[in-house]
Amino acid sequence: MHKYGKFAILIAIIVGALLWLATAGIGSSQTYYKTISELQKMGSTASARTVRVGGDIQANSIVRQGSVVKFNLVQDSRVLPVMYDGRDPLPDTFKDGAQALAGGRMGADGVFHASEVQAKCASKYAPKPGAAPDQLQKKAAEAVRSSL
Amino acid sequence: MENVGALSLILAFCISLYAVIASIVGKVKRRPFLALSGERAVLAVWVLVSTAVGILLYALMTGDFHLAYVASHTDRAQPLFYKFAAWWGGQEGSLLLWSWLLATYAAVVVITNRKRNRALLPWVVAVISSVQFFFLILNAFVASPFQVLASDHVIVSVPDGMGLNPLLQYWAMVIHPPFLYLGYVGFTVPFAFAMGSLITRAPGESWIHTTRRWTLVTWMFQSIGICLGSGWAYHVLGWGGYWMWDPVENASLLPWLSGTAFLHSVMMQEKKGMMKVWNMVLIAATFFLAIFGTTLTRTGLVSSVHAFAESPIKTYFVSFLGIGIAATVWLILDRLDYLKSEAELESVVSRESSFLFNNLILLASCFAVLWGTLFPVITEKFGSEKISLGPEWFDRLMVPIGLFLLFLTGVGPLFAWRRTSMESLRKNFMWPGLGMLIVAAALFAGGMHNPYSIISLGFCFFVAATIFMEFFRGAHAISEKTKVGFVPAVIELTHRNTRRYGGYLVHMGVVLMFIGFSGAPFDQKAIGEVPKGGSMQVGAYTLKVVDMTESEKPDYVEDTAILQVFKNGRDLGTLEPARRFYKAQQQATAEVGLRPRLNEDLYINYAASQGGKATLQAYVKPLVNWIWIGAVVLVFGTLIALVPSKVARSYPRTEVVGIAKKNAPVEA
Numbered sequence: 001m002h003k004y005g006k007f008a009i010l011i012a013i014i015v016g017a018l019l020w021l022a023t024a025g026i027g028s029s030q031t032y033y034k035t036i037s038e039l040q041k042m043g044s045t046a047s048a049r050t051v052r053v054g055g056d057i058q059a060n061s062i063v064r065q066g067s068v069v070k071f072n073l074v075q076d077s078r079v080l081p082v083m084y085d086g087r088d089p090l091p092d093t094f095k096d097g098a099q100a101l102a103g104g105r106m107g108a109d110g111v112f113h114a115s116e117v118q119a120k121c122a123s124k125y126a127p128k129p130g131a132a133p134d135q136l137q138k139k140a141a142e143a144v145r146s147s148l
Numbered sequence: 149m150e151n152v153g154a155l156s157l158i159l160a161f162c163i164s165l166y167a168v169i170a171s172i173v174g175k176v177k178r179r180p181f182l183a184l185s186g187e188r189a190v191l192a193v194w195v196l197v198s199t200a201v202g203i204l205l206y207a208l209m210t211g212d213f214h215l216a217y218v219a220s221h222t223d224r225a226q227p228l229f230y231k232f233a234a235w236w237g238g239q240e241g242s243l244l245l246w247s248w249l250l251a252t253y254a255a256v257v258v259i260t261n262r263k264r265n266r267a268l269l270p271w272v273v274a275v276i277s278s279v280q281f282f283f284l285i286l287n288a289f290v291a292s293p294f295q296v297l298a299s300d301h302v303i304v305s306v307p308d309g310m311g312l313n314p315l316l317q318y319w320a321m322v323i324h325p326p327f328l329y330l331g332y333v334g335f336t337v338p339f340a341f342a343m344g345s346l347i348t349r350a351p352g353e354s355w356i357h358t359t360r361r362w363t364l365v366t367w368m369f370q371s372i373g374i375c376l377g378s379g380w381a382y383h384v385l386g387w388g389g390y391w392m393w394d395p396v397e398n399a400s401l402l403p404w405l406s407g408t409a410f411l412h413s414v415m416m417q418e419k420k421g422m423m424k425v426w427n428m429v430l431i432a433a434t435f436f437l438a439i440f441g442t443t444l445t446r447t448g449l450v451s452s453v454h455a456f457a458e459s460p461i462k463t464y465f466v467s468f469l470g471i472g473i474a475a476t477v478w479l480i481l482d483r484l485d486y487l488k489s490e491a492e493l494e495s496v497v498s499r500e501s502s503f504l505f506n507n508l509i510l511l512a513s514c515f516a517v518l519w520g521t522l523f524p525v526i527t528e529k530f531g532s533e534k535i536s537l538g539p540e541w542f543d544r545l546m547v548p549i550g551l552f553l554l555f556l557t558g559v560g561p562l563f564a565w566r567r568t569s570m571e572s573l574r575k576n577f578m579w580p581g582l583g584m585l586i587v588a589a590a591l592f593a594g595g596m597h598n599p600y601s602i603i604s605l606g607f608c609f610f611v612a613a614t615i616f617m618e619f620f621r622g623a624h625a626i627s628e629k630t631k632v633g634f635v636p637a638v639i640e641l642t643h644r645n646t647r648r649y650g651g652y653l654v655h656m657g658v659v660l661m662f663i664g665f666s667g668a669p670f671d672q673k674a675i676g677e678v679p680k681g682g683s684m685q686v687g688a689y690t691l692k693v694v695d696m697t698e699s700e701k702p703d704y705v706e707d708t709a710i711l712q713v714f715k716n717g718r719d720l721g722t723l724e725p726a727r728r729f730y731k732a733q734q735q736a737t738a739e740v741g742l743r744p745r746l747n748e749d750l751y752i753n754y755a756a757s758q759g760g761k762a763t764l765q766a767y768v769k770p771l772v773n774w775i776w777i778g779a780v781v782l783v784f785g786t787l788i789a790l791v792p793s794k795v796a797r798s799y800p801r802t803e804v805v806g807i808a809k810k811n812a813p814v815e816a
Contacts, residue, residue: 029541033534089755092736
């Protein structure tokens with residue numbers, strides 16, 4: 001079994017190297033997803049690590065101060081104030097009512113300091129089940145009313 | 149009209165079920181006419197699904213706004229081209245596209261196999277029709293594109309639709325989904341033939357020969373689809389990148405990786421009768437990864453910037469995957485004896501061994517991508533927290549894997565079958581190897597200190613050199629012998645064995661793409677808020693804002709920044725990055741200002757205009773264009789490999805040695 005031994009060693013080296021690569025780097029690239037209520041319950045431990053938190057952008061809450069953007073995220077009627085450092089311009093989809101995902105750390109002041117913000121358009125590309133039809137339903141209802 | 153569409157989908161659903169049952173019963177009970185009716189049923193399904201597609205397209209093109217799908221994905225101002233593209237702009241339509249492509253493939257299989265593979269065909273039809281049946285459940289009952297808008301039980305129509313997502317209104321994005329789907333769906337056919345051959349214990353490798361072209365064409369479509377998606381991300385999204393290990397991107401890559409492994413490992417079976425179980429596993433894995441990819445993009449299993457909705461069809465997909473995988477695993481385990489290898493590995497430095505490692509690495513990368521993509525799902529299910537892995541994790545793992553694969557691309561084809569002599573190693577690899585070291589040393593001396601880029605470019609040189617040597621040697625021999633010029637000799641050489649030399653061209657495409665990837669560590673980026681008349685600096689470029697204008701079109705408002713570009717003080721003309729705001733969708737998109745060159749791209753995104761200042765994101769991206777050039781070469785090589793060879797080749801098996809021979813059945 002001499003030649004199979006060689007194969008076994010080579011394969012073991014390759015697989016081992018890959019496993020090492022996969023596990024050694026895992027800590028720094030992990031991001032935790034939290035809901036707003038979980039984040040607010042965590043208290044001081046929350047500021048220790050990078051998390052991502054999602055929610056809807058509260059209407060009229062977006063305030064721009066130079067490159068810094070402040071806004072509120074809402075999820076299940078809980079509100080989280082967010083301050084984005086503005087290292088990149090915000091995506092096109094970032095606007096009132098859109099779903100947003102903010103990545104960063106919780107500050108001791110109760111404000112979430114985001115270093116990245118992703119936003120999904122609330123109504124298009126990804127209609128939530130029922131969401132787009134609802135809007136259309138409304139339009140349809142208006143059409144009926146106006147035709148009567 | 150929509151009733152006819154919905155009805156034809158329901159009929160197609162019934163008939164596809166009939167096709168499954170008729171084929172199986174006809175085959176098992178030896179009733180050839182019943183089995184034949186199963187084949188006819190496949191054609192009927194195609195006609196019915198096509199009818200539904202025709203009706204949907206007609207509704208989309210004419211703006212029949214009492215259909216929910218039409219109203220959600222088109223509007224009146226939209227160009228006709230994008231109205232057509234709205235077919236796959238949403239959930240219901242894309243699932244219908246899947247179904248239609250499958251029905252079309254199935255019809256082609258039935259028509260081209262009227263006189264071939266007769267014993268196998270009922271099973272092939274049964275497998276394909278089962279998949280068709282599953283998708284028709286979705287089309288007809290779960291995600292029907294023919295839902296009408298109603299208010300208080302009255303069917304109504306809206307005056308205008310909501311329009312196609314403007315981000316999708318770009319030529320590459322319009323053709324990207326069909327290509328990707330042509331790839332996804334196409335793997336169903338080789339899978340069906342593999343299963344058919346497994347079920348009937350068909351002797352030999354007929355399923356591989358029959359489906360070689362299918363697999364290659366499918367693989368090509370998928371490569372095109374992935375590259376188009378990547379090109380779209382680069383040219384339209386305005387973030388200056390082409391790949392970020394997003395779940396949806398990964399979904400398209402997974403079956404491509406396993407499909408690539410399959411394309412290589414079937415050669416082992418064709419030439420040596422080895423790796424039979426492995427090939428079954430690979431084609432099945434590829435098929436299920438394609439379904440999984442559809443699941444991922446269509447059901448919001450993992451949250452993604454592509455943001456497809458959570459949807460009830462997840463359950464259907466997960467069940468289908470579960471049942472399908474269980475059945476396949478059982479079938480393979482039950483018939484392991486039929487899949488016995490006819491030869492064994494002899495040397496680490498051999499063609500067999502290079503295929504083995506190629507497969508190991510491709511599969512490992514496939515598994516890594518799958519693991520990373522599903523990590524949030526896994527940690528949520530089996531741990532308390534939902535954790536995602538960032539692009540750094542993927543890069544860390546996939547860059548070394550990619551480089552190792554690149555290396556194998558160079559050495560693999562030149563290793564001899566069974567074992568390679570020192571003599572041949574020296575002859576084939578001495579000059580490319582030395583050249584590689586010189587290139588790497590020169591790059592290092594020239595100030596490049598990123599190890600991965602140096603290794604990558606060194607390997608690129610190495611692989612390119614081996615490929616050129618292969619062409620040169622072959623063509624030289626021909627031109628000596630037949631006294632023709634060198635160029636005709638190259639063409640003659642390629643024509644004699646299109647598989648081999650087409651394959652080399654595909655490898656060359658991969659090399660060019662890696663040259664493009666190697667530029668990534670040297671990207672430069674700058675963000676500036678520049679007033680009219682002001683300027684900003686990125687790398688060696690100076691961007692001067694000459695003017696900011698606004699113009700109005702029927703479906704959008706466009707803000708344009710007119711920039712004068714200087715490089716080291718030399719005037720390079722103007723670039724005009726713009727932002728569009730689409731009225732119907734209330735959404736903004738970027739029209740990137742791009743100055744593409746072979747050495748580097750200058751890439752400018754006009755992110756916003758505030759208080760008379762233009763916010764500009766500027767990137768200098770070295771070598772990016774080689775990725776797109778490489779993709780074109782890769783597709784060209786695949787097309788060459790599809791041309792029949794001039795010299796009809798039968799591949800005689802090399803001599804069977806060792807244990808396998810003793811156990812091999814004595815042929816009567």
